[in-house]
Amino acid sequence: MTQAVQMLHSDSSSPAAQGMQPMRVGLLGLGVVGGGTWTVLARNAEEIARRAGRRIEVARIAVRDVEKARSKVGEGVEVSTDGHALVRDPRIDIVVELIGGDTLARELVLEAIAQGKHVVTANKALLAKHGNEIFAAASARGVMVAFEAAVAGGIPIIKAIREGLTANRIQWVAGIINGTTNFILSEMRSRGLPFADVLAEAQRLGYAEADPTFDVEGVDAAHKLTLLASLAFGVPVQFDRAYIEGISQLAQEDISHAERLGYRIKLLGITKRRAEGIELRVHPALVPAERLLANVEGAMNAVLVRGDAVGPTLYYGQGAGEEPTASAVVADLVDVTRLHTADPGNRVPHLAFQPEALSDVQILPIEQVSTSYYLRVRVDDQPGVLADIARILADRGISIGSMIQQPSHIGGADLIFLTHEAREGDVDQAIAEIEATSFVRSKLTRLRVEHLS
Amino acid sequence: MTQAVQMLHSDSSSPAAQGMQPMRVGLLGLGVVGGGTWTVLARNAEEIARRAGRRIEVARIAVRDVEKARSKVGEGVEVSTDGHALVRDPRIDIVVELIGGDTLARELVLEAIAQGKHVVTANKALLAKHGNEIFAAASARGVMVAFEAAVAGGIPIIKAIREGLTANRIQWVAGIINGTTNFILSEMRSRGLPFADVLAEAQRLGYAEADPTFDVEGVDAAHKLTLLASLAFGVPVQFDRAYIEGISQLAQEDISHAERLGYRIKLLGITKRRAEGIELRVHPALVPAERLLANVEGAMNAVLVRGDAVGPTLYYGQGAGEEPTASAVVADLVDVTRLHTADPGNRVPHLAFQPEALSDVQILPIEQVSTSYYLRVRVDDQPGVLADIARILADRGISIGSMIQQPSHIGGADLIFLTHEAREGDVDQAIAEIEATSFVRSKLTRLRVEHLS
Numbered sequence: 001m002t003q004a005v006q007m008l009h010s011d012s013s014s015p016a017a018q019g020m021q022p023m024r025v026g027l028l029g030l031g032v033v034g035g036g037t038w039t040v041l042a043r044n045a046e047e048i049a050r051r052a053g054r055r056i057e058v059a060r061i062a063v064r065d066v067e068k069a070r071s072k073v074g075e076g077v078e079v080s081t082d083g084h085a086l087v088r089d090p091r092i093d094i095v096v097e098l099i100g101g102d103t104l105a106r107e108l109v110l111e112a113i114a115q116g117k118h119v120v121t122a123n124k125a126l127l128a129k130h131g132n133e134i135f136a137a138a139s140a141r142g143v144m145v146a147f148e149a150a151v152a153g154g155i156p157i158i159k160a161i162r163e164g165l166t167a168n169r170i171q172w173v174a175g176i177i178n179g180t181t182n183f184i185l186s187e188m189r190s191r192g193l194p195f196a197d198v199l200a201e202a203q204r205l206g207y208a209e210a211d212p213t214f215d216v217e218g219v220d221a222a223h224k225l226t227l228l229a230s231l232a233f234g235v236p237v238q239f240d241r242a243y244i245e246g247i248s249q250l251a252q253e254d255i256s257h258a259e260r261l262g263y264r265i266k267l268l269g270i271t272k273r274r275a276e277g278i279e280l281r282v283h284p285a286l287v288p289a290e291r292l293l294a295n296v297e298g299a300m301n302a303v304l305v306r307g308d309a310v311g312p313t314l315y316y317g318q319g320a321g322e323e324p325t326a327s328a329v330v331a332d333l334v335d336v337t338r339l340h341t342a343d344p345g346n347r348v349p350h351l352a353f354q355p356e357a358l359s360d361v362q363i364l365p366i367e368q369v370s371t372s373y374y375l376r377v378r379v380d381d382q383p384g385v386l387a388d389i390a391r392i393l394a395d396r397g398i399s400i401g402s403m404i405q406q407p408s409h410i411g412g413a414d415l416i417f418l419t420h421e422a423r424e425g426d427v428d429q430a431i432a433e434i435e436a437t438s439f440v441r442s443k444l445t446r447l448r449v450e451h452l453s
Numbered sequence: 454m455t456q457a458v459q460m461l462h463s464d465s466s467s468p469a470a471q472g473m474q475p476m477r478v479g480l481l482g483l484g485v486v487g488g489g490t491w492t493v494l495a496r497n498a499e500e501i502a503r504r505a506g507r508r509i510e511v512a513r514i515a516v517r518d519v520e521k522a523r524s525k526v527g528e529g530v531e532v533s534t535d536g537h538a539l540v541r542d543p544r545i546d547i548v549v550e551l552i553g554g555d556t557l558a559r560e561l562v563l564e565a566i567a568q569g570k571h572v573v574t575a576n577k578a579l580l581a582k583h584g585n586e587i588f589a590a591a592s593a594r595g596v597m598v599a600f601e602a603a604v605a606g607g608i609p610i611i612k613a614i615r616e617g618l619t620a621n622r623i624q625w626v627a628g629i630i631n632g633t634t635n636f637i638l639s640e641m642r643s644r645g646l647p648f649a650d651v652l653a654e655a656q657r658l659g660y661a662e663a664d665p666t667f668d669v670e671g672v673d674a675a676h677k678l679t680l681l682a683s684l685a686f687g688v689p690v691q692f693d694r695a696y697i698e699g700i701s702q703l704a705q706e707d708i709s710h711a712e713r714l715g716y717r718i719k720l721l722g723i724t725k726r727r728a729e730g731i732e733l734r735v736h737p738a739l740v741p742a743e744r745l746l747a748n749v750e751g752a753m754n755a756v757l758v759r760g761d762a763v764g765p766t767l768y769y770g771q772g773a774g775e776e777p778t779a780s781a782v783v784a785d786l787v788d789v790t791r792l793h794t795a796d797p798g799n800r801v802p803h804l805a806f807q808p809e810a811l812s813d814v815q816i817l818p819i820e821q822v823s824t825s826y827y828l829r830v831r832v833d834d835q836p837g838v839l840a841d842i843a844r845i846l847a848d849r850g851i852s853i854g855s856m857i858q859q860p861s862h863i864g865g866a867d868l869i870f871l872t873h874e875a876r877e878g879d880v881d882q883a884i885a886e887i888e889a890t891s892f893v894r895s896k897l898t899r900l901r902v903e904h905l906s
Contacts, residue, residue: 040620040762050687050810051619053799148617154763156617163616164601164609166504167493167783234503292745292769309493310607310780313770316745317763327763330620342795346506357503 022055023337026086026117028062028108029098030069033122033149036326037096038073041333048330052337056330062086087112094336096329097121106130113137113145118340120332122149122325128223131230131237135350142344146332151224152177152301154324155317156331161231161305162352168307170232172272172279174452177224179299179319180215181247181267183207185255185284186297189264194252207299217246218267218282225269229280232305233273233361234353238280241363245283254376254445257416258286261402263374264294268450277362279369286374286449292316293452304452312452367425372401372449375417375427377434378408378442385439386415392433393419396426412441418449475508476790479539479570481515481561482551483522486575486602489779490549491526494786501783505790509783515539540565547789549782550574559583566590566598571793573785575602575778581676584683584690588803595797599785604677605630605754607777608770609784614684614758615805621760623685625725625732627905628756629749630677632772633668634700634720636660636752638708638737642717643750647705660752670699671720671735678722682733685758686726686814687806691733694816698736707829707898710869711739714857716827717747721903730817739827739902745769746905757905765905820878825854825902828870828880830887831861831895838892839868845886846872849879865894871902 025041027034041048041056049055062083063069069079080086087095087108095112097119099105105126110133112119119138121127127134127147138145148158152175161170176182180202187198199216202208214220226239247267258265263286272279287294292314296302301319306312318324339347349355379385386405393400401418408414419427431444478494480487494501494509502508515536516522522532533539540548540561548565550572552558558579563586565572572591574580580587580600591598601611605628614623629635633655640651652669655661667673679692700720711718716739725732740747745767749755754772759765771777792800802808832838839858846853854871861867872880884897 036762044620044622044761047622047687048619050806050812051802053802053807154760155766156613159612159617160609163788164612164784165780166501166787167497167780169497169500234500292748295745295748307607307780308497309489309776309783311771311777313608313768315766315768317766323762324764327618327620327760330762331617334619335616338799338801339792339795341799342792346791346794348791349504349506353503354506359503 020054022057023333024057024059024091024093025333026060026062026089026092026095027058027098028083028086028095029100030061030063030072031098032322033325033329034098035072036322037098037329040323040326040330048334052334054337056333056337059091060086060089083108084111087117088115092117093340094118094120094333096333097123098329100125102126102129109134109145110137113141113143116141116143118143118336119145120329120336121145121147122329124150124220124223124227128226128237128239131227135355138350139355144336144339144347145350146336147227148332149325149328151227152303152315153317153319153321154327155301155303155315155319156328157228157303157315158231160313160315161228163348165305165307165310165313166352168309170273171306171308172270173228173232173303173305174268174270174293174450175225175228175303176266176293176296176301177269177303177319178215178221178267179301180208180212181221182296182301183299184216185247185265185267188252189255189259192252195248195250216248218244221267221269222282225271225280225282228269228303229271229278231352232271233278234351234357234359235278235361236358238363241280243281243283243366243369247284250284251445254374254447257376258374259289261404261418262289263287263449264289265447266294270450274364274370276368277364280363281366281369283448286447288451291452367428369424370421371424372421372451373419373427374447374449375419375431375444376414377440377444378412378414380439380441381407381413382439388437388439389415389434393430396422396430398422398426398430473507475510476505476786477510477512477544477546478786479513479515479542479545479548480511480551481536481539481548482553483514483516483525484551485775486778486782487551488525489775490551490782493776493779493783501787505787507790509786509790512544513539513542536561537564540570541568545570546793547571547573547786549786550576551782553578555579555582562587562598563590566594566596569594569596571596571789572598573782573789574598574600575782577603577673577676577680581679581690581692584680588808591803592808597789597792597800598803599789600680601785602778602781604680605756605768606770606772606774607780608754608756608768608772609781610681610756610768611684613766613768614681616801618758618760618763618766619805621762623726624759624761625723626681626685626756626758627721627723627746627903628678628681629719629746629754630722630756630772631668631674631720632752632754633661633665634674635749635754637669638700638718638720639750641705642708642712645705648701648703669701671697674720674722675735678724678733678735681722681756682724682731684805685724686731687804687810687812688731688814689811691816694733696734696736696819696822700737703737704898707827707900710829711827712742714855714871715742716740716902717742718900719747723903727817727823729821730815732822733816734819734822736901739900741904744905820881822877823874824877825874825904826872826880827900827902828872828884829867829898830893831865831867833892833894834860834866835892841890841892842868842887846883849875849883851875851879851883
C-alpha cells in the first residue's frame with residue numbers, strides 16, 4: 001500500500017465537495033439532450049463532484065410544457081416556461097442552452113452572457129451562424145461559452161483540437177460527423193438497397209427525422225465542420241462559405257463500383273489548409289477501404305485530424321443520442337466549474353486561438369479545391385471513345401489513375417475513372433466537355449476521392 | 454464577411470502574444486523527445502503563441518553532453534550539465550523532464566516542485582512508481598505536473614479521460630499502448646513469422662530497443678495503464694498491483710488459430726471496474742477481428758474507453774516517436790501557460806479526481822479477474838478425451854463457447870476451446886487438472902479473450 005493510499009478517506013464524498021456551494025445550473029429545454037443531462041447529473045452526482053471539486057446541481061428549468069417536465073424531474077426543482085427569467089436569475093451560475101434553433105436560442109444565450117453567466121450549448125446551427133457574435137460577447141464579458149456537445153456528440157473532439165493538439169500546425173480535419181447519413185450509407189452498402197428504401201427504414205427506427213433534409217443534404221455536418229475549421233485553423237466561423245453536397249442523389253451502383261475498386265463511400269466533412277486558403281466542404285467521398293475511417297459503421301461518428309507534429313489522430317464514438325450528447329454537456333459543466341475562478345484573459349480561448357489572433361485567411365470556393373475524383377459516364381460502345389475522354393481530361397491537366405469499363409445491360413458501356421489530384425474547376429470544365437460529346441448517353445457522375453494520407 | 458472577421462488583424466502575431474512576457478521553459482534532456490520538443494516549439498512558435506496567448510521559449514537546457522546539444526540548438530540558449538541549477542533558476546517558469554529513469558528524474562522533479570515550478574514530463578515509469586508522492590507534493594505547493602506525453606505519445610488520451618469524459622462513470626479502458634509490441638504482432642500475423650524473427654527485424658528498423666524486455670514483456674504498457682486506471686477510476690497509482698504478461702512466449706500458431714476463429718491477438722492494457730475492485734492487467738488478448746481496435750496495425754496506438762453515458766469512445770494515433778511525443782509535451786506547455794494564473798484549488802486535478810476524493814477501492818489480484826479464455830492443448834487422439842476436458846471445465850463452472858479440433862502432424866490432436874466468461878482462479882485450477890490427466894501431451898496454452906462490448 002502506498003503512502004498516498006493511507007491518507008485517503010474511504011467515503012468518496014470529499015470534504016471539499018461537501019463544503020463548497022454547488023454550481024447552480026439553469027437548463028433551457030428538457031428534450032432528448034436536456035433529459036439526458038438531467039439523468040446523467042443525477043445518476044453520477046457523486047462521481048462528478050469528486051472530479052469537479054463541488055456538486056453541480058440543476059437549480060431551474062425552462063421548458064414549453066411544464067407538466068411534461070415535472071413528470072421527468074419531480075418537484076424538487078423550479079420549472080417554468082420563462083427562459084428570460086431563468087437567464088436573469090441571480091442564483092444561476094451556468095446556463096445550459098438545449099432548445100435548438102437560432103432565434104430564441106440566440107437571444108437567450110446573448111442575454112445570459114450579458115448577465116455574466118457562463119453558457120454551455122449543444123447548438124451547432126446557432127454557433128455556425130452566430131458564433132462570432134456570441135464568442136465576442138462572451139470574451140468582452142469575461143464568461144465562457146462551452147460547446148463540446150455541438151460536434152460529434154460525446155466524442156471530446158473540440159477539447160482534443162483546442163487543447164490536445166495545440167503544438168501542431170493542423171493540416172486537415174476529415175470527419176464522419178453525421179450519424180444519420182453514416183447509418184444510411186452503411187445500410188446501402190451492406191444490404192445493396194437504394195437510398196430511398198434505407199431512408200424510410202432509418203425514419204422507422206428513429207435514426208432519421210420525418211423531414212430528413214438537414215441531415216441527408218449535409219447541412220448538419222456543415223454546421224459542425226464550420227466549428228472544427230475555426231478550431232483547427234484559427235479563423236472565424238464562416239458557415240456561409242462552406243460547400244455542401246448531401247447523399248440523396250447517391251446511386252447504389254456507385255457504392256458497388258467503389259467497393260470493387262477498394263473504397264467505401266462516406267459523407268465526409270473536410271477542412272484543409274492550403275497555401276491559397278482553407279477548404280471547407282461536406283460531400284460524399286470514396287475512402288480507401290483499409291482506413292479506420294472507412295470502417296466506421298452505423299450511426300457512429302469519427303474525426304481524423306492531421307497535425308504536422310503528431311501526424312494523424314482519430315477520435316471515435318457515438319455522435320448523437322440522449323446520454324452520449326449529455327456526456328459532452330456535463331463535461332463542459334465540469335470544465336466551467338473547474339475554471340470559472342481563472343483569470344478570464346488566461347482561459348482556454350473559445351475557438352482555440354486567442355480572439356485577437358484569429359486569422360483572415362480566406363475560405364476557398366469549391367472550384368479552387370484540389371482532390372482526386374471518381375467519374376462514371378455511360379457511353380456508346382464504339383472505338384475511340386476512351387481515347388477522346390482521356391484527351392479531354394489530359395487537356396485540363398487531369399491524369400487518370402485507373403479505369404474500368406463495363407457493358408451496360410441496356411446497351412452502351414459504363415466507363416469509370418479514378419483521377420489523380422486535380423483542381424475542381426478544371427474537372428468541372430472537363431465534365432462539361434465530355435457531356436457535350438456525341439457518344440455520351442448520360443450525365444456524368446462525379447464523386448470525390450479522399451486518400452486521407 | 455462576418456462582423457468578427459472585419460475586426461481581425463491580418464498579422465497573426467497578436468498584440469497579446471507580443472506584449473506579454475514569454476513563458477520560460479527549462480529542458481532536462483535533449484534526446485529524442487527533448488529534441489522533438491525543441492524543434493516543434495521553434496517551427497510552430499507563431500501558431501503556438503496565437504493559441505497560448507504568449508510565446509513559449511526554451512530558456513535553459515541541461516544535458517549530459519553539452520557539445521552534442523549545442524550542435525542541435527545553436528548558441529542562443531544556455532546549455533549546461535547541471536540539472537539542479539536549472540530547476541533552481543528563478544528565470545524558469547516550467548521544467549520539462551525528459552531524462553527518463555526514476556532516480557535523478559524523481560529528485561529533479563521534486564526539487565522543481567519545491568521551487569514552485571510547474572513540471573511537464575513524459576516519464577511514465579517515474580509517475581507509475583512515484584506518482585502519488587509527486588502529485589501530493591505538487592498539490593501542496595500549488596503547481597501543476599502535466600504528463601500527456603507519458604501515455605500513448607501524441608494522442609491526447611489523458612486529457613480525454615481527465616476532462617472530456619468527466620460526466621461518466623467509466624466502466625473500463627482497453628488500449629494498445631505499446632507500439633513496439635503492436636508492430637511485432639502485426640508482422641507476426643501478416644507475414645506468418647515467429648516472434649524471434651520479427652523482433653530481430655524490429656530492432657534493425659529501430660522499432661525495438663537492443664534490450665527489448667521493457668516493451669515485449671509488457672512493463673512499459675503497465676506503467677501507462679497504471680496512470681490510465683488512476684485517471685479513470687480515481688484511485689492512487691499502484692503499479693506494483695498490476696498483472697503483467699508480455700508477448701515473448703506467444704506462438705505463431707496461436708495467432709493463426711485466432712485468425713481462423715475470427716480474432717486478432719493484441720497486447721492490451723485493460724483496467725476495469727468491478728463490484729469487488731479494479732482489474733489492472735497487461736497481456737496478449739484475442740480481440741474480435743471486426744473491432745476497430747483489432748485493426749490498429751504497425752506501431753500505432755489506440756485506447757478504447759467505455760463510459761456509462763457516452764458508451765465506447767476510441768482514440769488513435771502515433772504512440773511514440775520524436776514529434777508525436779513532443780506534440781503532447783508542447784500541448785502540456787500550452788495548458789500550463791493558459792492555466793498557471795488560475796486558483797490552484799480550482800485547476801484540473803492531476804489524476805482527474807480531487808486529491809482528497811481519491812478512492813481506496815482495491816486492485817484485484819489476477820485470480821479474481823473475470824474474462825473469456827482461449828485454451829489450446831495437445832492430447833492423445835482417442836475417444837473420451839473431449840468429454841473429460843469438458844467435465845473438468847464444467848466442474849469449475851467454466852462453459853465452452855466453441856471448440857475446434859485439429860490433428861497434429863506429429864501425432865495426437867490439438868484441441869482449442871473458447872470459453873464464456875469465467876474467473877481466472879477457476880481457470881487456473883481447471884488447467885492444472887487438465888495438465889495432470891494421462892492423455893495430455895503438452896502444457897496447456899491459455900490466452901484471454903476480450904470482446905470489448
